[in-house]
Amino acid sequence: MDHAGNAPVGARTHAGGTTHVSKSYVTFDLSTLRSSELSHAVLSTAETAVTDCAHPRATEVWLTEPAGKPTWNDQPAELAKMGGPYLDSRCPSPGLTWTVTAGIRDAVAAGRPTASFAFRLPEDQQSDLRFGREYSPKMKLTLSYNKFPGEATDLTVNQKPCAAEPRIVGSSVELGATVKDADDSYIGAEYALWPVDHPDQRVTFSQSGSMVGDKVWADVNRFLAGDVTYAWQLRGKDYSGGLGPWSAICRFTTDFTSPTTAPAVSSPDYADVYPGTGGTGVPGTFVFDAGGDTDVVGFYYTDPTERTMHAAADRPGGKAVVRYAPGIAGPTSLRVRGVDAAGNSSPSVYYRFWVLRNQPEVSCTPDSAFVGEPRQCKFTPQGDTPVTGYVYRLNQEAETTVPAGPDGTATVTVYPDNPDIMYWIHVRAKLSTGYLTSLSETGLDIDPGDPIVETRTERPILGQPIDFTLRAVLPGTETFTYRWAESEWTTVPAGADGTAAVRVTAPTSGWNMLWVHSTTAQGQRSGIQDLNVDVASNKPQVFSAEYPEYQPSGGVGIPGTFTFTSPFPGVTAYTYSFDSAAPVTVPADVDGKASFTFTPARPGWTHLTVTSTLPDGGTSESETHAISVKSLAPQATCDDQGYVKPGQVVRCTLTPVQENLAAYGWAVADGPENTVPPGPDGTAAIEFTVPADQLSGRYLVLRLWSVNEAGLRTEVYDRNFYVP
CATH class of the missing domain: 2.60.40.10 (Immunoglobulins)
Known part of the structure; x- marks a missing residue:
């Protein structure tokens, strides 16, 4: 195809009337797919010219043998037809696609470094001028593929590199390696492990999640027996399941038997004798002796800080001489154990000794x-x-x-x-x-030189100024800085006598805190002194002999006198209200008192709220006086047995509550009012007939009240009778 021009397919007429039939070829480099698994491949390009859009598009793409410089008489063999083009109603289309996954896989499987494709029309359209088309030479091959992990390197056994001679290990074995993957950061591995003498016992297993960066590792303890030489290798396994090549083979030999004899420990410099020798930071010589146990090739020793160190024996079963500087004065110790070539430990021994105190x-x-x-x-x-x-x-x-x-x-x-x-x-x-x-x-x-704080105002009341004296303790104090309650910090100068006077007003009653520190001319601050001040409330006090707080008393129609006083001197008035009623203001007398009379209109709880007007026109905190007004209406005991029926005669005995009773009053529902005098014992008997037209499922109400000798009528008490 002509890279400088478009890619023609089908028939077209040249100048002079000559008809030419064309195929076009494109070749792609497949080197990026080495060690990869292809999942999808799409070839795409644009139509640049169409002879007649009335005739449907049928351009085919074929995988061919490698196309060098093809001619009509020397065309590369067409191997397989690809899928497409996919439907696109636009003509010419700016973007057509063919699926070439199978073709790319075939080319890779055949070992070809490139893949060539032919653009052509079907045989029955190839020479028909009406079907001719041209395509952009800027063709694109889009690949979706997974790169396989590379070969594992840097094989280790228990974090130590593999060597020509099998490494001797104990019962805890961790295999590790480096595995790189160009397109996957979540790498696992598949391991193979077998006894060298029994390759038929090869086991394979996968390990995922045990990785940091490109480092992988696996615990193989469950597969191991003692005194066996094992061979192992691994290959990377990516998130998609793709496997890399097997690594080189590494070997190790297991030894599960620990040395049985604890080492002997001695020191010419440090002994278990008070008060000790040497000192902290003074190194001494310590000798560890395996006592001829040839399994022991070294020693681990641990100091009181849990720092563990290793010393090699001069020969199997021999000794190690170490220099150790104690870090703790007084009685201390070293814990020492022998270790064999596999890392198995002998029993531990504690060597106790005294270290002379030499801290400065x-x-x-x-x-x-x-x-x-x-x-x-x-x-x-x-x-x-x-x-x-x-x-x-x-x-x-x-x-x-x-x-x-x-x-x-x-x-x-x-x-x-x-x-x-x-x-x-x-x-x-x-x-x-x-x-x-x-x-x-x-x-x-x-x-710290905390200043002294003195209160000059005894028993302060909310709304009154409170005076303090601040006394310096820190030499050279020039200023005091204080904070009162929730206000900002304020700085005042210290006098020549090292004191300062401060006046504040409390924002609320109760405990208020004062914080104070002093500062010298050089900017040195003292410690902070604090003082908690109990500020009394300025709310009024309320007194009533007839209606004391929280005690059932009085009654409807019985007046009560309420007197207001204030702990704050010079109040000018009091403002009070009952429950949600409008507030009322009464002036204070020369003694700061005020009184008023209140007559309850209903029984039950009533709340009196009162504030005082302070000399500066401000308002005090509020006081609430809870009043429980007794019910004075008579009580009734009737023979209804919980319900009544139309036409039934109901008899009731009325019992007085009101003092100096003169008469009882009663009425049935909205019927006429009746009166009856009390008997010698203060009670009265009444009877009434349930109306014949009384609806069922409703209540019939008997209304009761009483009147005393002064003509004061009580509230109405409703006695309900259910009519089934």
Whole structure:
């Protein structure tokens, strides 16, 4: 095909009337598919010219033998027809596709580095001018494929590289390797494992999820027996199940038998004798002896910090000599165990010894001082090993190294300037051996200089100013900074006598907190002093002899007098309301009191809420007085047995509640009102007939009340009778 022009198919007429029949060829490089599994391939291009859109498109794509420079008389063999083109109503179409998956797979299977395709028309259309078409030479092959993992490398047994001689291992065996995959970051592996003497016992298993980056590993303990040499290899397995090539073979030999004898431990430098020898950071010689147990090729020893170290024996069953510098003074120990070539351990033995205390002594001058004052701290060596310097830090600050003087001491100046924390100086001596001693920790006695706070207002009341005196403790105090309740921090100057007067007003009654610290001219802050102040409420007090709070009393129509007083001097008025009624304001007298009379209109709970008007026009907190108004209506005992019927005569005995009773009143539903005087015992008997037209399923109401000798009528009590 002409790469400089379009790709023609079918018949077309050239200048001079000559008819030419064309096929076009395209070749694609398949090198990207090496070690890959193809899942889908699509060939696409655009139509650039169509002789007659009235005739349907039928362009075919065929896989061919490799196409070099094909001619009509030397065409490459057409091997297989591909699927397509897929329907597209546009003409010319800007995008046509053919599925060429089978063709690409065939080319790869045949070992070809390229795949060639022919564009042509069917035999019955190839010479028909009406079907001729041209295609863009910019043809595109889209591949969906999975790259197989590469060959595994860097094989390890228990994190140690494979070697020509099989590595001897114990009962816990982990196999590892590096597996790379160009298009998959989630790599697993398939492992093969077999006894070298029995290749017929080869087992394979997959392991996924045990990977970090391109490192994979597997635990094979479940497959192993003791005293057997195994061979193994692996191949990568990607997320799609694609497998890479098998790796090289690695071998290891199992040994599940542990040494039986604990090693002997001795030291010419450290013994189990108080108060000890050497010191922290002073190395001593320790000898581990396997006692001739030839299984033992080395030793593990662990110090009190759980740091475990290894020492090789000079020969199987022999000794190891180590130098170890203790890190802890006083009684301590090393835990020692022998180990064989497979890593199996013998029983452990504890070697106990005493370490002489040689941490430096620390003394600071002055012994006690205010925060921010410099302290000179002297470091003095302990023990026999010469000291060349000291490494120290204050709390969690960075460490500083200072040299020791000729006498082995050093003096440093520290500046503890935070009043809110405790200060510790941590020091280690640097020995002439190059080691450091363990830490010496000394606390600094620091006075944070919290100011003194005095309250000058006794029993403060909400709304009244509260006065405080602030007294400096920290030398050189120039200002005080305080915060009252939830307000912002405020700074005031200190007087010549180191005091300041502060006046505040509490936002609420109850406990209010005052926080205070002082500051010097150099900016050194003291600690914070706090004082919790109990501020009394300024709400009014309410008193009523007739209606005391929370006690059933009085009754409907019985007046009660309510008196208001205030703990706050000079109130001018009181504003009160009952439940949701409109508020009423009454003036206070010269004593700050006010009274009013209230007559309840209904029984039950009523809530009186009252506030006072303060001298500055403000309003006090509110007080609520809960009143329980007794019911005075009479009670009735009737012979209805829980229900009544139309026409039934009902008899009731009325019992008084109201004092000085003069008469009972009663009515049935909305019927006429009746009165009856009380008998000598204060009761009265009444009877009524249930109306004949009383509806069933409803209640008949008997209304009851009473009147006393003063003419005061009680509220109505409703006695209900069910009519079934």
